[in-house]
Amino acid sequence: MPTLPPDRAAEPEPHRHRQIAESFGSDAERYDRTRPRYPDAMVNRIIAAGPGPDVLDVGCGTGIEARQFQAAGCEVLGVDADARMAEFARRSGVEVEVATFEAWDPAGRNFDAVIAGQAWHWVDAAVGAAKAAQVLRPGGRLAVFWNVAQPPPEVADAFAAVYDQVVPDALTARAYRQKVSALEGYSMLLTRAVDGTRQAGVFGDPEQWRFDWEQPYTRDEWLDLLPTQGDHSRFAPAESEEVLAGIGAAVDAMGGGFTMRYTAVVVTAARTGARLGVGS
Numbered sequence: 001m002p003t004l005p006p007d008r009a010a011e012p013e014p015h016r017h018r019q020i021a022e023s024f025g026s027d028a029e030r031y032d033r034t035r036p037r038y039p040d041a042m043v044n045r046i047i048a049a050g051p052g053p054d055v056l057d058v059g060c061g062t063g064i065e066a067r068q069f070q071a072a073g074c075e076v077l078g079v080d081a082d083a084r085m086a087e088f089a090r091r092s093g094v095e096v097e098v099a100t101f102e103a104w105d106p107a108g109r110n111f112d113a114v115i116a117g118q119a120w121h122w123v124d125a126a127v128g129a130a131k132a133a134q135v136l137r138p139g140g141r142l143a144v145f146w147n148v149a150q151p152p153p154e155v156a157d158a159f160a161a162v163y164d165q166v167v168p169d170a171l172t173a174r175a176y177r178q179k180v181s182a183l184e185g186y187s188m189l190l191t192r193a194v195d196g197t198r199q200a201g202v203f204g205d206p207e208q209w210r211f212d213w214e215q216p217y218t219r220d221e222w223l224d225l226l227p228t229q230g231d232h233s234r235f236a237p238a239e240s241e242e243v244l245a246g247i248g249a250a251v252d253a254m255g256g257g258f259t260m261r262y263t264a265v266v267v268t269a270a271r272t273g274a275r276l277g278v279g280s
Contacts, residue, residue, distance in 0.1 A: 026233055028088040032062035034225035036147050038117060039211040042264045043068050049268070050141040052112035058101045058128070058144075059119025063089030069115070070094070077111075079104050081122075102127050106135045113141045120144035120267075121189055125196025133202045136271040142203065143268040144193050150182040150261045155254065162246035167239050172230045183263060193267040203269035211264040219251040222258075 043065075047053075053074045057066045060078030062085050069076050070093070078096035080086045086096040097104065101123050114132040116123065132142045151159065156176055163173035178185060194206045217225070223244055226232055235243065251258060 026084070027227065028062050028084050030224065031085070031228045032064060032088060032092070034221070034228055035062075035064060035118075036215055036262060038065055038068060038145065038147065038264050039213050040068075040072075042145065042209070042211045042266060043072050045209065046113060046115065046141065046143045046266070046268070047072055047074060049143075049270070050113040051137060051139040054110070054112045056111040056114045056132075056135060057094075058114060058116040058132075059122055060089055060094065060096060061085045061117075061119065063092045063094035063096070065115065065117035066094040067092060074113075077109075101131060104131075109135065110137050111135050111140060112137055113143060115142075116144040118146055120146075120193055125192045126199045127196075129196040129200040129203070133200045133271060138271055138273065140271045141268060142197060142271070143266055145264055145266040146186065146189075148182045148186055148263045148265055150263065152258065152261070155250075155258050155260075158250040158253070159247060162243060162250060166242045166246065167235060170231055170235070172232065175230070183265065186265065190265065190267055197267070197269045202271060202273050204272050206267055206269040209266040209268065211266075213262050213264065214259050215262060216257060216259045217251075218257045219248055222251060223248055 047069070055066075055069050055074045055076045057063075057069070057076055057078040060066050060076075060080050061082075063078060066076045066078050066089065076094060078086070078089055078094050079099055079101055080089070080096055081098065081100045083098050086098050089096045099105070114136055116128075120128065129142065136142065160173070160176035163170060163176055167173055175185075190208065194208075197203050197206045226244060226247065227240070232240065232243075
């Protein structure tokens with residue numbers, strides 16, 4: 001399921017929930033090992049739509065998307081508020097500076113693309129778009145994207161039953177309980193990204209791109225991923241153990257594995273006009 005459950009995406013200011021935003025670094029190695037990558041078609045389209053190879057990755061985390069853009073020929077600088085995630089990314093070959101994007105000092109540097117993978121909801125969308133405009137070269141592209149997970153209905157129902165039994169008030173339980181499509185649940189979040197880009201006043205019309213793909217999971221692979229999701233880090237140890245046991249039993253009942261459908265959704269716009277100065 002998504003990092004940010006749809007009900008949390010509908011709240012007025014999700015970027016203020018720093019306790020969740022900065023919880024993922026507690027096990028950066030697991031986060032990097034288990035979190036899904038992005039489709040190569042998405043990476044290549046973003047690169048092709050920009051004027052050059054210099055990329056700023058906002059909320060780069062452990063460097064998952066940064067390494068994908070590097071592999072495609074880009075020079076990437078990451079920014080992340082969590083020093084633990086940044087240190088892991090550095091060890092994997094990504095240059096990272098530790099700061100929130102809103103407070104980060106670009107020191108006169110400019111980029112051909114500003115990207116954010118599974119992270120733009122932790123940024124004030126209007127402030128972030130204005131900051132991106134300051135560091136983008138004319139024609140440069142802002143591209144923020146999310147992997148939106150949509151489990152098959154029978155999988156969602158089985159998982160919801162476990163969370164409802166063990167942690168019924170958890171965000172994850174509420175996310176599985178909702179009977180709307182995952183993309184519909186993300187509509188408010190995507191709208192914020194679009195509105196923030198428009199408010200900056202120096203981007204062309206925002207576009208939304210989507211890339212559908214699938215990822216098979218074994219029981220062990222899914223259980224390895226779960227502790228990195230949403231509010232799992234806030235479960236009591238006994239609750240976490242019971243959830244993992246219940247989910248494991250549910251996957252066993254499905255034959256030991258299942259296939260998760262993902263849609264990578266991109267909100268993107270090109271920088272137009274003269275370059276802004278920092279603080280303008």
